[in-house]
Amino acid sequence: MTSGLFGTAVSGLRVAKLNLDTVGHNIANAATEGYSRQRVIATSREPQITGAGYIGQGVEAGSINRLYDEFLDAQLRGSTSAFAELDSFHALVSQVDNIVADPNTGISPSLQSFFDAIQGVADDPTSIPARQVLLSEGQNLVDRFAAIDSRFDDFRAQANQQLAHTVDEINVLSGSVAELNNKIVVATQIAGGKPPNDLLDQRDLLIRQMAEKVDVTTVTQDDGAINVFIGNGQAVVLGTDSAALGITVSAADPGGIEITYTGTSAPVIITNNLDGGEIGGILDFVRNTLPSVQNEIGRVAAGLMLNFNSRHQGGYDLTGNTGLDFFAVPAIPVLSAAGNTGQVSVDYDPANVNQLAASDYILERTGAAYLLTRSSDQTQIPLSPGFPGTPASVDGLIINEQVPLAVGDRFLIRPARDIAGQMGLSVTNPDQIAAAASDTSTGSVGDNTNALALAALKNNRSLVNGTATFQDAIGQTVAKVGTVVHAAEVNKTAQESLLTQATQARESVSGVNLDEEAADLLKYQQAYQAAAQVIAVSNTLFETLLGAFRN
Amino acid sequence: MRITTALSQQLGVQAITDQQARLSRTQLQLASGLKITTPSDNPVDAVRVLDLNQSIASTEQFISNIDVARSRLSLEEATLESAIGGLQRIRQLAVQGANATLNASDRASIEYEAREILDGLLGLSNTRNANGEFLFSGFHTRTQSFTGASTTPPGGFVYNGDGNQRLLQVGATRHIADGDHGLSVFGDPAAGTSVFDVVAQFAENMSVNAPDTNDLAAIDAALERIDSVRSTIGARMNSLDQQTGLNEEMVLDIRGTLSEIQDLDYAEAVSRMNLQTVALQAAQQAYIRVQGLSLFNYL
Numbered sequence: 001m002t003s004g005l006f007g008t009a010v011s012g013l014r015v016a017k018l019n020l021d022t023v024g025h026n027i028a029n030a031a032t033e034g035y036s037r038q039r040v041i042a043t044s045r046e047p048q049i050t051g052a053g054y055i056g057q058g059v060e061a062g063s064i065n066r067l068y069d070e071f072l073d074a075q076l077r078g079s080t081s082a083f084a085e086l087d088s089f090h091a092l093v094s095q096v097d098n099i100v101a102d103p104n105t106g107i108s109p110s111l112q113s114f115f116d117a118i119q120g121v122a123d124d125p126t127s128i129p130a131r132q133v134l135l136s137e138g139q140n141l142v143d144r145f146a147a148i149d150s151r152f153d154d155f156r157a158q159a160n161q162q163l164a165h166t167v168d169e170i171n172v173l174s175g176s177v178a179e180l181n182n183k184i185v186v187a188t189q190i191a192g193g194k195p196p197n198d199l200l201d202q203r204d205l206l207i208r209q210m211a212e213k214v215d216v217t218t219v220t221q222d223d224g225a226i227n228v229f230i231g232n233g234q235a236v237v238l239g240t241d242s243a244a245l246g247i248t249v250s251a252a253d254p255g256g257i258e259i260t261y262t263g264t265s266a267p268v269i270i271t272n273n274l275d276g277g278e279i280g281g282i283l284d285f286v287r288n289t290l291p292s293v294q295n296e297i298g299r300v301a302a303g304l305m306l307n308f309n310s311r312h313q314g315g316y317d318l319t320g321n322t323g324l325d326f327f328a329v330p331a332i333p334v335l336s337a338a339g340n341t342g343q344v345s346v347d348y349d350p351a352n353v354n355q356l357a358a359s360d361y362i363l364e365r366t367g368a369a370y371l372l373t374r375s376s377d378q379t380q381i382p383l384s385p386g387f388p389g390t391p392a393s394v395d396g397l398i399i400n401e402q403v404p405l406a407v408g409d410r411f412l413i414r415p416a417r418d419i420a421g422q423m424g425l426s427v428t429n430p431d432q433i434a435a436a437a438s439d440t441s442t443g444s445v446g447d448n449t450n451a452l453a454l455a456a457l458k459n460n461r462s463l464v465n466g467t468a469t470f471q472d473a474i475g476q477t478v479a480k481v482g483t484v485v486h487a488a489e490v491n492k493t494a495q496e497s498l499l500t501q502a503t504q505a506r507e508s509v510s511g512v513n514l515d516e517e518a519a520d521l522l523k524y525q526q527a528y529q530a531a532a533q534v535i536a537v538s539n540t541l542f543e544t545l546l547g548a549f550r551n
Numbered sequence: 552m553r554i555t556t557a558l559s560q561q562l563g564v565q566a567i568t569d570q571q572a573r574l575s576r577t578q579l580q581l582a583s584g585l586k587i588t589t590p591s592d593n594p595v596d597a598v599r600v601l602d603l604n605q606s607i608a609s610t611e612q613f614i615s616n617i618d619v620a621r622s623r624l625s626l627e628e629a630t631l632e633s634a635i636g637g638l639q640r641i642r643q644l645a646v647q648g649a650n651a652t653l654n655a656s657d658r659a660s661i662e663y664e665a666r667e668i669l670d671g672l673l674g675l676s677n678t679r680n681a682n683g684e685f686l687f688s689g690f691h692t693r694t695q696s697f698t699g700a701s702t703t704p705p706g707g708f709v710y711n712g713d714g715n716q717r718l719l720q721v722g723a724t725r726h727i728a729d730g731d732h733g734l735s736v737f738g739d740p741a742a743g744t745s746v747f748d749v750v751a752q753f754a755e756n757m758s759v760n761a762p763d764t765n766d767l768a769a770i771d772a773a774l775e776r777i778d779s780v781r782s783t784i785g786a787r788m789n790s791l792d793q794q795t796g797l798n799e800e801m802v803l804d805i806r807g808t809l810s811e812i813q814d815l816d817y818a819e820a821v822s823r824m825n826l827q828t829v830a831l832q833a834a835q836q837a838y839i840r841v842q843g844l845s846l847f848n849y850l
Contacts, residue, residue: 030556097589101597108601112608119612123619123719126692127682438690438715446684446692448717455720458609471605475598482594489591500565504558511555518846 004048004057005538011058012531015042018061019524026512027521034205036066036510038197066197072506073204074218079502081211081276083495088281090488092159093289097485099151100297101478107297108474110144111304113137115458121435122451126318131430138326142423145301149421152294153255159286160257164247166213166278167259170236171244173210174228177203178242181225185240188224210236215276231273234261251338252412256286289484291417292376295358296477298416301423303463304470305329306353309426311457315434315450320441323434323450328424332397335412342405346413347398354466355396361413365405372399563838570831577824586815596812603809610798610805613721617791617798620719620729624784624791626678627686627730631781634675634737637668638774641750645767648757655760662757669750670701673708676737676747687733688712696733697747705752708745710734721794727787736780739772746773 019040029035041062047054100106117137120130180203187196207228210216219227221239228237236243243263250256259274260267274280305327312326332346344363348356359376363383370383372394383392388401397415427433435454436447463473579588590597647653648661676697679685684692689712699708712733718726737746749769756763 094589094591097591101590101601103600103604106601108605109608112605116608116612119616119720123616124682125717126684436690438713442691442713443694443711444690444713444715446688446717447690447715448719452718452720452726459723471602475601478590478601479594479598482590482592482597485589485591486594500562504552507555507558508553511553511558513553514556515846518850522850 004055005541006535008056008058009531009534009538011045011060012534013528015040015059015061016524016528016531018064020521020528022064023517023520023524027514027517030512030514030517034201034208035512036068036197036201037512038064038066040064063194064197065195066201067510068200069506069509072502072509073208076499076502076506077208077211077216079495079499080208081215081280083492083499084212084277085275085280085284086488086492086495088162088278089284090281090485090492092155092282092285093481093488094485095155096152096289096293096481099148100293100474100481105144105147106474106478107141107144107148107300108471110137110141111458111470111474114141115455118451118455121433122448122455125435125448125451126445128430131318131433131435134433135425135427135430138425138427142327142425145297145420145423148297149294149418152290152297153421156255156286156290159282159290163257163259163279163282163286166282167245167247170210170213170230171242173206173213174236174242177206177210177226177228177237178240180206181237182240185223185225211277213277214274214279231261231270231275234263234270234273236261254335289481291360292358293477293481294418294420295360295376295416296473296480298419299356299358299463300470300473300477301420302329302348302416303353303356303473305423306348306350307457307460307462308454310350310353311450311454312427312434314437315453316436316438316440316444316447317434318431318436318440318445320439321432324432325426326433328426330419330422330424333414333418335414337410337412340406340409340411341403342401342409343403344405344411345400345402346415347400348415349393349396349398352393352396354462354464356415356463357395358416360417361395361397361415362410363399363413364410365407367407370405559841563834563841566834567831567838570827570834574824574827574831577820577827580815581817581820581824584815584817585813587813600809600813603805603812607802607805607809609723610802613723614795614798614802616719617721617795620721620727621788621791623680623686623729624788626680628781628784628788630675630678630686631736631777631784634672635774635777635781637672637675638746638750638770638777641665641668641753642767642770642774644757645753645770648753649762649764649767658757658760658762662754665750665754665757666701669747669754672737672750673697673699673701673747676733685712686730687736689715689732690717697737697745699747699751703747703751705748705755706744708747708751710738710745721791722798725794727790727794731780731783736777737773739776746777749773 019042022038022040026037041064042059043062045057045060047056101108103109114134114137117130117134121127121134124130180199184196184199184203187199188194203226207216207218207226210228214230216236217229219229221227225239226237227235227239229235234243236245243261246260246262246267248258248260248267248269250258258269258271259279261270271283274283306329309325309327309329312323315323317323329348332348334344334346336343342365357374357376359374361375362373364371364373368384370387370392372381372383372392373379374381374395381394383394383399386392387399388405391401392399395415397413399413433451435451436444437449437453438444438447440447458471459469461467461469461472463470464476468476576588580586587593587597587600644661644665648658653661676687677685677695678687685694685696687696688694691712694711696712697708697710710733714732714734716728716732717730719729721727734740734745739745739749749766752763753766753770756766
């Protein structure tokens, strides 16, 4: 009987100690990221049959489990991914916010100074200083456009670098998850199916960190390993193996980069399949917002140069010559895909400048058809049957076939994107400014009529199909960027509160509450003390028995 | 809901950083004096600010164009004033020269004075502005307006300019001529002659002691033409004054609107900052109080 009591007491002591150890572990990890509080699952031992019936035999620890809800963890992972996407997008796009609109360094003030300088020439058409001022203001305007464009290029480079960095991080994380998979499978086997709680927590945390980089889906295997997939089913972790993501320069867009996936076969480009997380935010910025803003600024630059040039050419300069180009308009970049055998050239159509779109174009020959796709809205414009027999005139552009295109030939045309960065002045001498509308070789050097016409271009609705002045177009871009940033801010805040809710939900199940642990500490301390007392009592009982015999 | 230690700490810190972010935004507004610090604060207003600033700059340019026009018109007016003075003297001489009691030597001295005045008139017709441009050559501002001398016979005076007037932009849709070409001032379009021919003819008539009654009529006609040009200058100057008033009023109006859109309401911002300061302090104190609560304190 006493040995039964002794055994019962010792089992209580042991479980109390186990509980105290677990409480201690919980307290130690109260601030550990990703930790789930643990709990001893204790059950009473199988009772023993006696004449009086079943008598209890104490307690035993079944297992130590973590308090964990798979659903809440998945929810948190989803929220983390969504928040990281909006957060990284917002961080990138808010850099653009003030660039175009800045009262000191934006385009508007330079544009205004430029047109003021034209008024100065109109006031005094024969004044060399007034003409010199116009040249300087022209150069300032060109420099301002270039400075803003180079900021855009910087943002692109920075975003691409961030993308490459994120891909590296994903590779490290997927390697670690695969390694943990291995440890967990082995540890579970050794413990006869009992969970290695701390390893599981670590793995969940790593997967959550992966979700912060890019949207992931997971599938748990029977042996305890987790497979992680990205994009549309590319496995980055498969059991104890991980696959590497890579970065490669885009073949279609020399300024862009692509993300590749190397599984069991050759690397494939998966950029378009990726979504969510930091990568989703960066891609959204670098593929949508940035090109569209840069294209719009480029369109203002091209429209300004072309309109100004054609008006300037209609006048006479101070020395009796007809006007030259005022601005040096850069050639439109036509990027030929690898394997093309044909060649096209693209020029601005001075007669239809107002049709210029803020977009890239893809030209391809598909069988007999020649198809032009406007990237901004994915509109397809068939060029045949006229083209290539006659040059195609589309969206303020004239497309000429130089070398006959083969089926499958493909070209990227960028009439707007990089134009702002490549503007120049063609006129170098103040005499060359064509302020007069009448032939100055007859002596009419005081004629300011063409200067007035140049000044009037400021209020001409010469862009966006004749609906916007230069200033309007800049204003539209400012409003667009401002709205995008504002929306990103609002979305980010909304997603942040969802993330907080998901964190709270997970924490409420898995997190450590120190007050609770303190109470448990007391509880198990008391249990331990009580069990020890039972041993003492059991000892006394034994002594009593021994004493009876000694007498 | 079960609140865990880490989360309660995190929420406390987040409350503090949120308050700090709000405070820092208000601080930025107070430091810049602007409601909108980046376009995303209010995209619509940000664009209006750009547009209004443009309107102000354009209108100020018109005001400076008006100054240019005004100074040129003043110069022209003063020049025509002198020309009229000269012609009026010629008219007196013509009246005097027609007097039957005058002899050849009297008329010779009248001729002498008339040629002197003719020289002066030619000089006035070839007046240049501060930039060295001839006032009365139309667009040919570097070409001397009239050639001829006091001794040039009638019909020998040549106008070298053209018939254009230079316009300056003084308002969004308004242009005003900054001068008049020589033909309209000193010429007689109907007769194809000029005031110089008229005066030279008179001088010649005096030199041969043969006064002609037509001279007086021709001089009167020339005077009338110059005077009518002078009155159009006055009218243009009035228009310029009116336009200046309009432009200045417009700049003032736009500045008012601009201020409404972009300028900070300091009273509101300062009281907001006070409120936010209190909120931040409260968040900090709450954090300290809550974090101080632990069962371990009593173990």
